[in-house]
Amino acid sequence: MNTTRSGRPALTRPDGTPLRVLVVDDDPDLAEVLSGALRYEGWQVRSAGDGASALTEARELMPDAVVLDVMLPDTDGFAVLRSLHTVKPDVCVLFLTARDAVEDRIAGITAGGDDYVTKPFSLEEVVARVRGLLRRAGMARQLDEGPRLTVGDLVMDEDSHEVTRAGELIELSPTEFELLRFLMRNPRRVLSKAQILDRVWSYDFGGRAHVVELYISYLRKKVDAGREPMIHTVRGAGYVLKPVTP
Amino acid sequence: MNTTRSGRPALTRPDGTPLRVLVVDDDPDLAEVLSGALRYEGWQVRSAGDGASALTEARELMPDAVVLDVMLPDTDGFAVLRSLHTVKPDVCVLFLTARDAVEDRIAGITAGGDDYVTKPFSLEEVVARVRGLLRRAGMARQLDEGPRLTVGDLVMDEDSHEVTRAGELIELSPTEFELLRFLMRNPRRVLSKAQILDRVWSYDFGGRAHVVELYISYLRKKVDAGREPMIHTVRGAGYVLKPVTP
DNA sequence: CGAACTTCTCAGGACCCTCTGAACCGGGGG
DNA sequence: CCCCCGGTTCAGAGGGTCCTGAGAAGTTCG
Numbered sequence: 001m002n003t004t005r006s007g008r009p010a011l012t013r014p015d016g017t018p019l020r021v022l023v024v025d026d027d028p029d030l031a032e033v034l035s036g037a038l039r040y041e042g043w044q045v046r047s048a049g050d051g052a053s054a055l056t057e058a059r060e061l062m063p064d065a066v067v068l069d070v071m072l073p074d075t076d077g078f079a080v081l082r083s084l085h086t087v088k089p090d091v092c093v094l095f096l097t098a099r100d101a102v103e104d105r106i107a108g109i110t111a112g113g114d115d116y117v118t119k120p121f122s123l124e125e126v127v128a129r130v131r132g133l134l135r136r137a138g139m140a141r142q143l144d145e146g147p148r149l150t151v152g153d154l155v156m157d158e159d160s161h162e163v164t165r166a167g168e169l170i171e172l173s174p175t176e177f178e179l180l181r182f183l184m185r186n187p188r189r190v191l192s193k194a195q196i197l198d199r200v201w202s203y204d205f206g207g208r209a210h211v212v213e214l215y216i217s218y219l220r221k222k223v224d225a226g227r228e229p230m231i232h233t234v235r236g237a238g239y240v241l242k243p244v245t246p
Numbered sequence: 247m248n249t250t251r252s253g254r255p256a257l258t259r260p261d262g263t264p265l266r267v268l269v270v271d272d273d274p275d276l277a278e279v280l281s282g283a284l285r286y287e288g289w290q291v292r293s294a295g296d297g298a299s300a301l302t303e304a305r306e307l308m309p310d311a312v313v314l315d316v317m318l319p320d321t322d323g324f325a326v327l328r329s330l331h332t333v334k335p336d337v338c339v340l341f342l343t344a345r346d347a348v349e350d351r352i353a354g355i356t357a358g359g360d361d362y363v364t365k366p367f368s369l370e371e372v373v374a375r376v377r378g379l380l381r382r383a384g385m386a387r388q389l390d391e392g393p394r395l396t397v398g399d400l401v402m403d404e405d406s407h408e409v410t411r412a413g414e415l416i417e418l419s420p421t422e423f424e425l426l427r428f429l430m431r432n433p434r435r436v437l438s439k440a441q442i443l444d445r446v447w448s449y450d451f452g453g454r455a456h457v458v459e460l461y462i463s464y465l466r467k468k469v470d471a472g473r474e475p476m477i478h479t480v481r482g483a484g485y486v487l488k489p490v491t492p
Numbered sequence: 493c494g495a496a497c498t499t500c501t502c503a504g505g506a507c508c509c510t511c512t513g514a515a516c517c518g519g520g521g522g
Numbered sequence: 523c524c525c526c527c528g529g530t531t532c533a534g535a536g537g538g539t540c541c542t543g544a545g546a547a548g549t550t551c552g
Binding site: 078081082085089090107108109110111112113114116157159160161173174 | 274275278279281282283285286369434435436438440441443444445449450451480481482483486488
Binding site for chain 2: 498500501502508509
């Protein structure tokens with residue numbers, strides 16, 4: 001069976017081969033980071049720096065999904081989208097757009113089921129969105145069923161953003177939600193504060209690791225409140241999320 | 247079973263194969279957006295930019311429905327319609343027309359069971375109209391029953407435009423109706439303001455996402471008034487419609 | 493032509509989220 | 523015993539998101 005570098009079972013194409021993703025961004029550092037994060041999911045990744053090479057790469061790779069910066073040196077996102085669809089009509093696209101350019105020309109982009117995130121984003125968010133796109137497109141053979149993430153009696157529905165523990169509803173802020181999602185996707189594994197910071201916080205975040213401790217404390221209050229704790233501290237190493245009865 | 251990219255069961259042809267739709271518009275951006283929205287419904291879509299290529303595409307695709315711009319560079323929509331009918335006599339047509347265009351000529355055409363929408367339109371509207379055309383033509387085997395949409399005790403009849411909650415009639419303005427329809431077609435799923443804007447508002451709308459908040463507030467006053475709320479805000483993410491008892 | 497309605501902009505304000513700084517806590521080592 | 527260290531928690535500033543009311547412009551309809 002196909003497994004990710006992270007040890008989790010990979011989300012694969014219906015025929016069992018790894019999902020193929022193309023990353024298009026003119027900032028090579030960002031493209032590299034994104035590629036790394038997606039490759040970590042066990043997917044086959046290639047990247048391009050402009051619209052023209054994006055097309056040639058797409059023709060070769062025949063990607064299931066494309067992560068596409070809207071601002072490219074040669075063409076605009078809409079034109080690339082059109083050409084991509086002529087190459088592979090059922091391709092999913094996740095657009096990356098600058099916060100201040102928001103809404104200026106997103107019109108219609110999400111209409112086809114495609115999605116977008118605004119810069120600066122967190123890697124966890126991008127990965128989650130791509131997964132969501134592929135899942136909804138029926139492109140991914142889901143090894144776990146549906147949009148549900150389960151660890152012990154803790155359940156997260158990624159579509160409705162609902163989180164319950166032992167059936168009780170838990171209200172979370174956006175950052176709390178993303179942090180918990182990251183923990184739940186890596187259960188029984190110690191995650192260092194640096195790792196968490198890299199994945200859950202946006203790449204331009206300047207703050208210290210102290211926020212992670214803070215948000216872990218918030219989560220404990222909501223998730224572990226009065227119950228058998230699932231979030232554990234490993235001194236000098238990081239944090240683990242574990243079901244109460246392994 | 248054939249499912250849409252949105253996860254809903256697809257509206258299929260009587261023999262179970264996906265419905266086939268041809269989009270004809272000379273604005274490539276608009277054609278792209280329309281194709282995307284229709285493809286998202288699980289239908290097989292092709293597009294053309296003028297009357298001549300529309301015919302060749304039609305001969306190949308044998309579409310069940312055609313979305314047809316009345317103003318084309320080479321011929322006018324009515325000529326195309328006539329040729330289409332020689333290719334496939336029982337094809338349904340949804341005309342796209344400018345607001346100030348001659349509506350009386352259109353009126354004659356729609357007598358034949360065809361329909362039209364005026365530019366600028368919302369994607370939700372176009373998709374709903376095409377669905378309606380096919381349903382009425384008996385072209386579509388309806389997997390869910392009829393023109394009725396139900397979420398909890400909230401019921402919408404798409405044909406009569408009647409909406410009731412717990413049997414009580416709710417009066418809605420056109421925009422409120424379309425917004426609610428979009429929510430009801432995607433229950434238990436967080437919809438971002440951008441997503442809603444792309445789908446429910448016309449493609450040329452220049453305003454900000456703030457209107458969505460406003461209309462959600464209107465809907466709440468009518469749908470949730472004094473009752474257990476069904477419309478929920480997910481801060482930083484969007485809105486969800488959920489039945490009170492899942 | 494006027495009335496009712498619909499849509500959208502604007503502005504005020506409430507509330508929530510995030511992050512900083514500092515106090516606190518408990519264990520281990522000097 | 524005291525101090526250091528990693529971790530936890532509290533309090534609060536500031537910034538942002540979201541809600542709502544008022545009203546202007548446009549549209550529909552009698």
